[in-house]
Amino acid sequence: MADTVMECRNLWKIYEKITAVKDVSLEIKEGEIKLLFGPSGSGKSTLARCLALLTTPTKGDVFHRGECLTRPGVNLNKARARIGFVFQHIWLFHHLTALGNVELGLRRVLKLPKKEARERATKALREVKMEEWANHYPAQLSGGQQQRVGIARALAMDPYIIILDEPTSALDPELIGEVTDTLRALAKKGTTMFIISHEMQFAREVADEMIFFNQGMIVEEGPPERFFTKPSSDRAKRFMERLIKRTTKE
Amino acid sequence: MDFIIEFLPRIFDGFLVTIQVTFFGVIMGLALAIPLAIGDLYGGKIVSTIIKFYVEFFRGSALVAQLFIFYFSIPTLLNIRIDWFTVGLVAFTLNSAAYQKGYIKGAMESVYEDQMTAALSIGLSKVQAIIYVVLPQSLRIVIPAWSNEFCSLAKSTAALLTIGGKDLTAAGRTMASQTWRILESYTFIALIYFLWITTVMKALDILYNKVKIPGLEVSA
Numbered sequence: 001m002a003d004t005v006m007e008c009r010n011l012w013k014i015y016e017k018i019t020a021v022k023d024v025s026l027e028i029k030e031g032e033i034k035l036l037f038g039p040s041g042s043g044k045s046t047l048a049r050c051l052a053l054l055t056t057p058t059k060g061d062v063f064h065r066g067e068c069l070t071r072p073g074v075n076l077n078k079a080r081a082r083i084g085f086v087f088q089h090i091w092l093f094h095h096l097t098a099l100g101n102v103e104l105g106l107r108r109v110l111k112l113p114k115k116e117a118r119e120r121a122t123k124a125l126r127e128v129k130m131e132e133w134a135n136h137y138p139a140q141l142s143g144g145q146q147q148r149v150g151i152a153r154a155l156a157m158d159p160y161i162i163i164l165d166e167p168t169s170a171l172d173p174e175l176i177g178e179v180t181d182t183l184r185a186l187a188k189k190g191t192t193m194f195i196i197s198h199e200m201q202f203a204r205e206v207a208d209e210m211i212f213f214n215q216g217m218i219v220e221e222g223p224p225e226r227f228f229t230k231p232s233s234d235r236a237k238r239f240m241e242r243l244i245k246r247t248t249k250e
Numbered sequence: 251m252d253f254i255i256e257f258l259p260r261i262f263d264g265f266l267v268t269i270q271v272t273f274f275g276v277i278m279g280l281a282l283a284i285p286l287a288i289g290d291l292y293g294g295k296i297v298s299t300i301i302k303f304y305v306e307f308f309r310g311s312a313l314v315a316q317l318f319i320f321y322f323s324i325p326t327l328l329n330i331r332i333d334w335f336t337v338g339l340v341a342f343t344l345n346s347a348a349y350q351k352g353y354i355k356g357a358m359e360s361v362y363e364d365q366m367t368a369a370l371s372i373g374l375s376k377v378q379a380i381i382y383v384v385l386p387q388s389l390r391i392v393i394p395a396w397s398n399e400f401c402s403l404a405k406s407t408a409a410l411l412t413i414g415g416k417d418l419t420a421a422g423r424t425m426a427s428q429t430w431r432i433l434e435s436y437t438f439i440a441l442i443y444f445l446w447i448t449t450v451m452k453a454l455d456i457l458y459n460k461v462k463i464p465g466l467e468v469s470a
């Protein structure tokens with residue numbers, strides 16, 4: 001039985017006017033890939049950010065490798081360093097080259113010497129096939145290339161899990177493939193991932209389990225095949241039908 | 251033109267004073283403005299209120315009045331004497347910091363949120379994120395505003411005249427009153443201001459383009 005890498009119990013996130021996450025519990029085991037999907041505005045990003053400790057949940061606890069990180073007094077910076085996060089809108093550091101983006105955490109968080117940081121950053125860029133572009137600035141790269149650098153930035157820190165918040169949804173359709181290919185390669189290597197995505201073909205291939213999320217709650221979870229053949233909830237069924245129809249049209 | 255040559259050493263001395271006070275004021279003003287901007291953004295209500303008072307005082311009152319306060323009022327209260335040069339350095343630094351704080355804060359706010367979140371996500375602390383991510387980007391954006399501030403401060407230093415400072419304008423006045431060549435004297439002084447200010451502005455322009463992030467369109 002593999003170890004639980006990340007877990008949340010009875011997680012709530014309540015903003016002034018809306019409740020974004022309602023009593024969510026889930027866990028991810030080592031080497032597992034879980035894929036969360038659901039309508040926009042359903043609280044998926046908020047959940048991802050709570051799990052990555054980028055947002056403080058209102059109630060409930062987040063555990064990483066058995067340690068509760070929602071208690072007061074936890075060193076969040078240290079904890080975040082080993083949790084990879086890939087943003088929907090990419091958010092590379094504009095003033096640094098691709099290599100600089102990947103190196104920053106290695107140098108300033110892990111405090112690696114210059115040479116070692118460079119080697120490790122180059123290796124991470126190689127893994128996402130961006131080594132040749134190491135000296136380009138984000139604004140000189142295409143969206144897909146930028147997102148691959150974003151993945152390398154997370155990867156270089158040697159995370160035990162990578163959380164990806166709709167990594168392809170801000171990209172032009174023709175650029176999605178290069179990012180999903182990169183993620184497929186990571187999946188093959190056994191990287192533990194929590195992915196928010198609506199790329200259904202990709203989901204079917206890589207996910208161990210899919211979670212349908214709506215109005216801040218988990219509506220249904222199970223293996224991808226079940227979602228593609230006979231989802232048990234009506235809401236999930238309708239949503240799947242729409243998504244699949246959209247994909248086949250393209 | 252003989253009279254100009256005769257007065258050149260005096261003009262040169264005055265010019266040096268003007269340059270020194272200007273550069274000191276702008277650079278020390280920047281050094282002070284950065285912590286002020288950070289304090290205003292992250293320091294909480296009390297700190298940000300204190301900063302607001304400071305800024306409003308220096309932006310909302312006449313520079314000459316500020317010079318008088320530092321040259322006459324404060325020394326009288328403390329029963330000390332401060333020379334006009336030191337008063338100039340202090341007053342222009344504090345005055346310029348008040349303006350520059352606004353520019354820097356604005357630039358920081360424009361790059362702040364997503365870049366900060368991204369920085370936190372790789373494990374940087376908030377302070378590290380400011381130092382390595384937010385400031386390097388903000389300071390690039392702020393250069394055009396900064397060059398305006400330089401331009402305005404360089405000319406404001408002429409107010410030193412009111413507390414007996416021997417700056418460039420003071421040298422011009424001496425020359426005009428001793429030779430009665432009023433038109434030539436002040437035209438010559440104005441020309442010196444014009445030349446060195448446009449040179450520095452041009453240099454800042456070049457710097458701005460040099461450190462500009464390749465490929466990125468920024469609007470400040």
